[in-house]
Amino acid sequence: MNTVETDHEGYLRRREDWSVELALELAEADGITLTDAHWEVLNFLQEYYDNYEIAPAIRILTKQIGKRYGQEKGNSKYLYELFPRGPAKQACRYAGLPKPTGCV
């Protein structure tokens, strides 16, 4: 079995270590089965990170998800339903992005 290196909170140290299987596994460990709705968010996070080298602000995440996938999805309530521990932190972990740290 392959092992990947994470920080003390379970975020990947190297983005190259990420794979779809790993995301499924991490989510499953939290009792979450990743659906298409989850993947819309995870794919957007990765795309944004590749462009800007940081995860998007929550406000941008909700706005862009709303624009792309329908206004009913463009709010934090929807995102919290998908990722109960917070879309920024939990979704970033599944997407293989580092956790945003600061006064956030």
Place this chain on the structure above:
Amino acid sequence: MNARQPTTSLPPVVGAYRVIPLIQEGASASVHSAVAGAEIQESLGLPGALVENWHDKAIERLGQLVKQRRGLRVFLDTCTRCGACTDKCHYFLGTHDPKNMPVARQDLMRSVYRRYFTVVGRYLPWLVGARDLDESMLDDWYTYFHQCSECRRCTVYCPKGIDTSEVTMAGREILASIGLGQQYSQEIISKVRRVGNNLGMKPRALADVLENLEEDILDETGVAVRLPLDDEGADMLVVTPSADFFAEPHVDGLIGYAKVLHQAGIRWTFSSTAAEAANFALFSGHHGHLRELAMRIRLAAMDLSVSRITIGECGHAWRVAYSFLDTLVGPLDFLQPGHTRAEHICEVTHQLWCSGVITLDPQRNAGKVVSFHDSCNVARGASMGDRPDGQFTIPRALLAASVPRVVEMSADTTRQKTFCCGGGGGVLTDEMMEVRIKGALPRAQALQAVVRSDQVTHLATICAICKTQLSTVLPQHDLAGVQVTSLHHLVGDALLLS
């Protein structure tokens, strides 16, 4: 003050305020802040892991610090163990751990100082409570110096004025110098040095956020409010915590600053090299880093040839800007006369409102009943405006002008006696959640009281840490219904914008 309550486990029970808990030895001994990795420590010029001769190195550094920092030596020498501070710390009140009593926290360093640097302590340690710096003491240093938010509430009640935060900061500095830095603060300091802000937002990311916010304001109000980045013709540089670009509810405060400055016709800008007001070296205690981080603000202001510097809603940034900027990186004599110190966004807005440049209509916030949480570093580490109590009166004047109803929390939990949110001083990290939730207990109790008596709906504050911490932990104290908000969110919504 004699009432006592039994000890409780997570989550804390919200009870009557001013209850002194029974002590519970070691109650929070297992809550450890993560130790910084080798890569981060080394990037800051510090050892990557605990050095072999840590004992001698730590004592040597302590000796240097008590020589360099006279305040520290006075604080270590003057405690009479009167006990006035014991029940004034939110972490003690929340965790019941006696080592979180300010006197006990200080004594971790004081007893070692006596052992190695006083004559009696050297020869008759048992007589003066002097102790060796052994492994168990080192553990206690790391654990309990990181369960202090350096909020200085205990100092207000100390008859000698002993500042526990000076002891904590020195302790953390010594620990980092022997290889035991704190991951949270050191990682952030390292990021600011590399990228320019705590979050690590590069100029492209900042520009994207600002563009999105301009679009949102236009959609919402029909007014084209700008949020400029690196505008070389600007008169005012605004330096704000990077959380304002990123997090909720912070970002609505940022929109508030932009609306006010737009309405006042001030040409202002953010800087991509100083897109961070916070200075986490105040938490790590490293004076070299403190100066280095502060220097970015001076350099950005000079590069952009601005005539004024304004600091956004950030508690310890304001302490550094108000109390130390001049000595760290001053004089700021290149700024416009009358503005040769950094100004707080609340001062700027207040002055514009007093002189009639902007108009605020509280009815635009109809239905909101708002309480104000004083942030520790603003309340006890700085002032604001030209009156000695401006740090209390100016934000309150803005709040009163912006909302229909303001309700004050109990007077021994506000202004100079304010309770920390429980996340200050480098504690705002996930592995500290237990201590963060428990440390918010006194603030939550005071808030709970005004929610019951006056149906308070919102808690306004002017610090990025307070905003994140309180919106995260208040739900654990049965306060999910209270919305934590930026003061400038309320101001921006009340503003007549054109």
